[in-house]
Amino acid sequence: MAMAQTKLYQDKWALITGASAGIGKEFAEQLSEMGANLVLTARRKDRLEALQQNLQQKGIKVEIISADLADPKAPEEILAFLADKNITPDILINNAGFGLPGGYSKTTWEDQESFIQLMVTAYAHLAHALYKQMMARGYGRIINVASVAGLMPGGPGHTLYGPSKAFLISFSESLNAEGQDRNVHCCALCPGFTWSEFHDVNGTRESLNKLPKFMMMEAAPVVAGGLKSMERGKAVYVPGLVYKTITAISGFLPRGLQQKLANAQMKKARQV
Ligand SMILES: NC(=O)c1ccc[n+]([C@@H]2O[C@H](COP(=O)([O-])OP(=O)(O)OC[C@H]3O[C@@H](n4cnc5c(N)ncnc54)[C@H](OP(=O)(O)O)[C@@H]3O)[C@@H](O)[C@H]2O)c1
Structure with a gap:
């Protein structure tokens, strides 16, 4: 009789924020396939409940907690929920x-x-609490979902978006370096434009539609590449050949020229 193969994250617990849509929902799908039990959080409870019902059919445990992470109290509420359920996540998808x-x-x-x-x-707060447990345990995996915007010069409009993602990239590099000897990996996943609800929520869908189609990625390869890179111990991962090329070339250019090129693209996709 063939033995059932043990999955990579069998019996591990993953906390995923923003799990009700887009990239977060895709993380939930892929981690469930890899055997992980899940704690899913976002504001829309109906979405979380539907996802919970669906994923539980794969034989994993799924807990949900509705929380607004723009509320400074939310991270502690999520941590209290985890403690109450006696769950210490091995994986954090911020x-x-x-x-x-x-x-x-x-x-x-x-x-x-x-x-x-x-x-x-909220990213730093959740990571702080769970990273402590991971370092003590000698195992942990964290993905901070950043963006190529964090690797590029600032452009007009959506002003703090790039800086917030640049913070996550540098933060992930530090956590990954600190965790190296404790089997604790942290990776900043830096997608370019990806199909999700993101551009509907911020009202830029119409301007985004003007971009060439090769600049749009599906969530599935973005997430699969992020998980692989996290497992390999990479601190920063840019999915897709297009964005790898753009960020690599841009790194060789003088900052002023980088700014001109980035601004020309950003003006098409952003509201100022
Ligand atoms: N799509 C792209 O082109 C792209 C590119 C680079 C980076 N990213 C990054 O990828 C991440 C996921 O975005 P996405 O593209 O998957 O967008 P999305 O489809 O709009 O999903 C965003 C998720 O975040 C949750 N969320 C938003 N505000 C929240 C709040 N105040 N409290 C708790 N949860 C909240 C949403 O859930 P509720 O509304 O139910 O709360 C939803 O689950 C973001 O960090 C984004 O910056 C996206």
């Missing part, structure tokens, strides 16, 4: 996010502040 459209002078500070809370502080 992914929840959106883009705040408009020029900096046209937005309110309240909107920018909650953007930073969601895109920077």
Whole structure:
């Protein structure tokens, strides 16, 4: 009789933020295939419940918690939920996010502040709590979903988006280096434009449709490449040949020229 093959993340627990749609939902699908039990979080509970029902059929355990990560109390609420269920995640997928459209002078500070809370502080907060457990245990895997925007010069509009992603890249490099001897890996996944609800939420779908189709990626290869890179101990991963080429070439150019080229593309896709 053939023995059932043990899956890579069999009996491990993964916490995924922003699991109700797009890239986060794809992480839930792929990690469930790899045997992981899941804790899924996002604001839309109905979406989480539907995903839970669907994924449980694969024979894994799935817990859900609805939380708004723009609320400074949310990370502690999620951590209390985990403690209550006696779950210490082996894998953290820090992914929840959106883009705040408009020029900096046209937005309110309240909107920018909650953007930073969601895109920077909540990522650092959840990683801080779980990384401690991972380092003590001698095993851990973290993906911070950043963006190629974090590797490029700042452009007009959506002003704090690039800086928030640049933070995640540098942060991931540090965690990955600190965890090297404890089997704790941390990878910044840096996608370019990817099909999801992201551009519907921030109202840029129409301008995005003007970009050449080869610049759009599917979530599945983005996530598969991210998981592979995390497992291999890479600190930064850019999915897709197009974006690998753009970021590599851009790295050789003087900053001023990088800015001109990036701004020309950003003007097509961003609202200022
Ligand atoms: N799509 C792209 O082109 C692209 C490119 C580079 C990087 N990224 C990054 O990829 C990540 C995922 O985006 P996506 O493309 O998958 O977009 P998406 O389809 O819009 O999904 C975003 C996810 O984040 C959750 N979320 C948003 N605001 C939240 C909040 N305040 N509290 C808790 N959860 C929240 C959403 O759930 P609820 O609405 O249910 O809360 C949803 O599950 C983001 O960090 C984004 O910056 C995307």
